[in-house]
Amino acid sequence: MSETIWMWLFFATLPLMLLAIWSIRRHRSPVLQVKSDSGIADLMPSLAGLTLGTAVGGNSVEILENGHFYDVLEARILAAQKSVHFETFLWKPGELAKRLAAAFIDRARAGVTVRIMLDAVGSKTIEDDVVEFMREAGCKVKFFHKRSLHTVGVLNDRDHRKMCILDGKEAFVGGHCITDDWLGDAEDHQHNSDVSVWLHGPIVHSVQGAFSENWAGETGELFVGDAFFPVLHQAGDITAHAAFTKPENSAPAVKILHHTVLCLARERIWIQNPYFIPKREAIDALAAAVKRGVDVRVLMPATSGSDAPMVQHAGHYHFESLLQAGVRLFEYPHTLLHQKVMTVDGVWSAVGSTNFDDRSFDTNDEITIGILDKDVATRLDAIFEKYVQRADEISPEEWHKRSWMTKLKHNAAYLLNDVL
Numbered sequence: 001m002s003e004t005i006w007m008w009l010f011f012a013t014l015p016l017m018l019l020a021i022w023s024i025r026r027h028r029s030p031v032l033q034v035k036s037d038s039g040i041a042d043l044m045p046s047l048a049g050l051t052l053g054t055a056v057g058g059n060s061v062e063i064l065e066n067g068h069f070y071d072v073l074e075a076r077i078l079a080a081q082k083s084v085h086f087e088t089f090l091w092k093p094g095e096l097a098k099r100l101a102a103a104f105i106d107r108a109r110a111g112v113t114v115r116i117m118l119d120a121v122g123s124k125t126i127e128d129d130v131v132e133f134m135r136e137a138g139c140k141v142k143f144f145h146k147r148s149l150h151t152v153g154v155l156n157d158r159d160h161r162k163m164c165i166l167d168g169k170e171a172f173v174g175g176h177c178i179t180d181d182w183l184g185d186a187e188d189h190q191h192n193s194d195v196s197v198w199l200h201g202p203i204v205h206s207v208q209g210a211f212s213e214n215w216a217g218e219t220g221e222l223f224v225g226d227a228f229f230p231v232l233h234q235a236g237d238i239t240a241h242a243a244f245t246k247p248e249n250s251a252p253a254v255k256i257l258h259h260t261v262l263c264l265a266r267e268r269i270w271i272q273n274p275y276f277i278p279k280r281e282a283i284d285a286l287a288a289a290v291k292r293g294v295d296v297r298v299l300m301p302a303t304s305g306s307d308a309p310m311v312q313h314a315g316h317y318h319f320e321s322l323l324q325a326g327v328r329l330f331e332y333p334h335t336l337l338h339q340k341v342m343t344v345d346g347v348w349s350a351v352g353s354t355n356f357d358d359r360s361f362d363t364n365d366e367i368t369i370g371i372l373d374k375d376v377a378t379r380l381d382a383i384f385e386k387y388v389q390r391a392d393e394i395s396p397e398e399w400h401k402r403s404w405m406t407k408l409k410h411n412a413a414y415l416l417n418d419v420l
Contacts, residue, residue: 048241059201060236090177108138287325317414
């Protein structure tokens, strides 16, 4: 067959291929709607059920901020007796990577089962010798969607989860990555802010299940027994659930969760998120919340504080609509605020790896922990208030006056929002 015919066939079928890809995206992204006369405090079972999980009581939740998180994580890894399961998106060489690799090696040499799942793109700069040292010590190290002919169709799907499960009895979930930018206390542009939660109680089984999902998908290995799923007794009085699944022919659980709580809020919605690019349905839900009398505030990095200024520019595309709707927007210029936190009505909270954008809601593998507890919400609101004091609130009047060049930059960046 001649080269001309091959070229003709390619261009003839290209529209069909693009249409197929578009239809798949459309099928996975329904416009979500929910109505209820009940407050969010009464709807925890519904939130868990809609996201294919179960709300479980008897948990304790400790909030860990900034670099202090790693001190606790490292100490708990070194105390593990049976199993260490670790999953992250970003791992870069540095002091922090050395500390964690040493902790994993220590446990593996002590006979503890150590499984490590790293995203192949986010962790592409990890040194080969570090991976080899961990494997020689007995650690099982796997890379999610490693580039190959077998993964061409899913290379855009990344593992963005950040979690660690120890002995099946305690778990860490949040936004912390393995790079030295996360050390310190968010004191300057070289030190990021972040939030993770330290969990004890029955909710740990759900987090272990999330780890098992990708581990089995990459390796085929299933793990059972008390080293991984021990009987978990009451560790506190907090009810929690985990949203992480990505069912076929439906919206991912994290998207359903975030949208549902926007629609259920009665008093306030406070969002802390580094990559805030809401879709039209989320903007409409936030606007409707304001009309109901809900205090809606969003805290995010400014372009000067972001590690990805293009994302911030893309997020600016919808600022005018949000401001006109009465949503209060704050930008923090001093460093990257990386926490993915939302509180609703001062009683319910979400903490996890999920950004407020299309990539997290429709493409990435993510995990968010929903927590029903007033004290936890109060603590997370206090973190919001700590940073918002040094943030710049966006004035609707000033925003409306921005130059046409600035608007063009925002519009151009938003064209890429699906892949940012």
